[in-house]
Amino acid sequence: MKKIWDGYSYTFILIAVSLIFSLVAKAHFNNSExxxxxxxxxxxSLWxxxxxxxxxxxxxxxxxxxWVEKExxxxxxxxxxxxxxxxxVTAEFGQPTQIAGAER
Structure with missing residues (x-):
């Protein structure tokens, strides 16, 4: 087992870091929903x-x-x-899109 770890430790670490990064990125993109x-x-205007x-x-x-400019x-x-x-602004269930300035 030590030989495998010594030979492929960087690969294992790269895979683990990639997996963690993809989970964090997915969580960030799901937040916009x-x-x-x-x-x-x-x-x-934005103001x-x-x-x-x-x-x-x-x-x-x-x-x-x-925030609006960046996102x-x-x-x-x-x-x-x-x-x-x-x-x-947090969306209420069933109300994901509105016309800006329209009566709410």
Whole structure:
């Protein structure tokens, strides 16, 4: 057994690290499913969406905008009508998508 470990220890460690990394990555990607997706309407900004959902998240407006930019791959707060963005507001069962600014 010692000969096998000596010859393949790096392989075993690499497989273990890869497995752990894939489990952590899967858990991270599954987290985005718990948040709602909003559809952007004409004239809306990320700041307005942060204000609209202020009572439903625990972030400051700056943190909210930064989170949305990072998670949705947005550069420079540029959003367009029809874009669907994941926002850090927990989805209720059966309500994964909303129109931003619509009555809730």
């Amino acid at each position: 718990q948040y709602i997706t909003v559809t952007i309407e004409e004239g809306q 307005e969406i942060a204000e609209t959902y202020a009572a439903e998240h625990h972030l400051s407006e700056n943190e909210f905008v930064s 949705n791959g947005i550069i420079g707060e540029r959003i367009f009508p029809g874009d669907e963005l994941v926002i850090p």
